[in-house]
Amino acid sequence: xxxxxxxxxxxxYCPDCGLAQSLPAVPAHSVADCARCGGTLLRRIPGGITAAxxxxxxxxxxxxxxNFLPLMIVSFEGAERQNLTINGLTSLWDTGYPSLGMxxxxxxxxxxxxxxxxxxxxxxxxxRRSHPPWLGxxxxxxxxxxxxxxxxxxxxxxxxxxxxxxDVASIEISTGGWCFVAFALVILAIGSVLDRRVIWHAIxxxxxxGTDQGDVIDCLAxxxxxxxxxxxxxxxxxxxxxxxxxxxxxxxTAALTLAAFFLYILANILPVLSIIRFGRGDPxxxxxxxxxxxxxxxxxxxxxVFLASIAVPLVKLTGLTWFxxxxxxxxxxxxxARTRLYRFIEGIGxxxxxxxFMISILTSLVQFGxxxxxxxxxxxxxxxAVVLLTMLASRAFDARLMWDxxxxxxx
Ligand SMILES: [Zn+2]
Ligand SMILES: [Zn+2]
Numbered sequence: 001x002x003x004x005x006x007x008x009x010x011x012x013y014c015p016d017c018g019l020a021q022s023l024p025a026v027p028a029h030s031v032a033d034c035a036r037c038g039g040t041l042l043r044r045i046p047g048g049i050t051a052a053x054x055x056x057x058x059x060x061x062x063x064x065x066x067n068f069l070p071l072m073i074v075s076f077e078g079a080e081r082q083n084l085t086i087n088g089l090t091s092l093w094d095t096g097y098p099s100l101g102m103x104x105x106x107x108x109x110x111x112x113x114x115x116x117x118x119x120x121x122x123x124x125x126x127x128r129r130s131h132p133p134w135l136g137x138x139x140x141x142x143x144x145x146x147x148x149x150x151x152x153x154x155x156x157x158x159x160x161x162x163x164x165x166x167d168v169a170s171i172e173i174s175t176g177g178w179c180f181v182a183f184a185l186v187i188l189a190i191g192s193v194l195d196r197r198v199i200w201h202a203i204x205x206x207x208x209x210g211t212d213q214g215d216v217i218d219c220l221a222x223x224x225x226x227x228x229x230x231x232x233x234x235x236x237x238x239x240x241x242x243x244x245x246x247x248x249x250x251x252x253t254a255a256l257t258l259a260a261f262f263l264y265i266l267a268n269i270l271p272v273l274s275i276i277r278f279g280r281g282d283p284x285x286x287x288x289x290x291x292x293x294x295x296x297x298x299x300x301x302x303x304x305v306f307l308a309s310i311a312v313p314l315v316k317l318t319g320l321t322w323f324x325x326x327x328x329x330x331x332x333x334x335x336x337a338r339t340r341l342y343r344f345i346e347g348i349g350x351x352x353x354x355x356x357f358m359i360s361i362l363t364s365l366v367q368f369g370x371x372x373x374x375x376x377x378x379x380x381x382x383x384x385a386v387v388l389l390t391m392l393a394s395r396a397f398d399a400r401l402m403w404d405x406x407x408x409x410x411x
Pocket of ligand 1: 014015016017018019034035036037038039
């Protein structure tokens with residue numbers, strides 16, 4: 001499909017720093033970056049929509065075997081157990097952790113299904129150049145759901161669970177498991193060919209009439225340029241409410257970050273799981289899980305789990321605190337560094353769920369009665385809450401607030 005119109009995207013506002021700039025014609029296979037903060041504004045991938053549609057359809061097909069066939073089979077002392085993706089929810093629910101089960105089920109099954117259910121029809125309609133009035137709304141739902149669809153994070157969690165089980169029992173990956181690997185890789189590939197701004201441009205005009213002069217705002221969801229008077233109303237392209245900045249950004253981010261700080265301490269003190277052998281429990285914290293991986297010589301996995309579970313949440317919490325303090329105190333120094341850190345936090349946040357998924361897989365696979373079984377512990381609930389709250393905090397934060405101070409000439 002010809003994507004030439006993408007070259008004609010004219011004036012745009014950087015989503016990270018708010019700078020208005022006019023985008024020159026972007027050559028194929030090139031990226032246009034913000035002139036001020038370096039954020040990516042547009043990636044032009046010829047055939048991107050067709051490729052994304054083909055990959056999304058492949059993901060739609062793989063969804064069924066990846067979710068309805070057993071992923072792994074564990075044999076222990078003559079008994080055998082297997083797990084489906086959804087067993088993360090059911091096993092945690094059955095062992096007294098329904099809230100944790102719901103979070104795992106939402107991220108590993110519900111969000112990927114809903115995301116594809118919104119993305120596939122959006123891409124079909126865009127490819128067929130058919131534009132029903134609800135298309136923008138539908139694609140906005142797909143964009144909103146994407147970070148919560150954690151298939152690739154679940155895959156890494158499965159790898160950690162596999163490595164921990166392999167040490168004590170025989171474990172094999174079954175057909176569903178290989179389909180899940182393919183499903184996760186296809187989903188990663190969709191992200192590499194899909195440029196959101198190109199899709200929005202294909203869905204509808206990038207600016208409302210009469211926005212050539214006078215004060216304007218841009219839609220925070222789809223980047224449509226609208227007159228300032230339209231603030232508070234609905235975006236004609238994606239049906240989101242138009243706001244100049246994310247509403248209540250400072251207060252929401254501060255409250256979520258503060259709550260996450262307390263839970264982060266709890267999550268690191270309390271055990272996250274127990275291995276129960278012959279009725280005797282052996283509780284393990286996030287840190288002792290990392291140590292166990294090192295003792296078994298699994299250095300790469302130990303480093304991944306340490307970064308995802310201990311370092312990344314701490315970087316997120318201190319980073320968000322730094323952003324909030326800078327805004328409150330009117331600091332404008334190092335605003336570039338803060339913007340880069342914000343982009344990093346936004347991108348990396350969901351990977352912290354590796355341990356949560358690993359725990360859900362161990363509790364569903366390692367259930368051999370009195371011989372040995374794994375149970376979740378309260379630390380896992382605290383940790384899942386940290387990941388959820390820090391993701392919500394970074395999504396509620398509006399990086400443009402930091403740049404508003406620069407424009408208003410604060411010291
Ligand atoms: Zn920028
Ligand atoms: Zn919009």
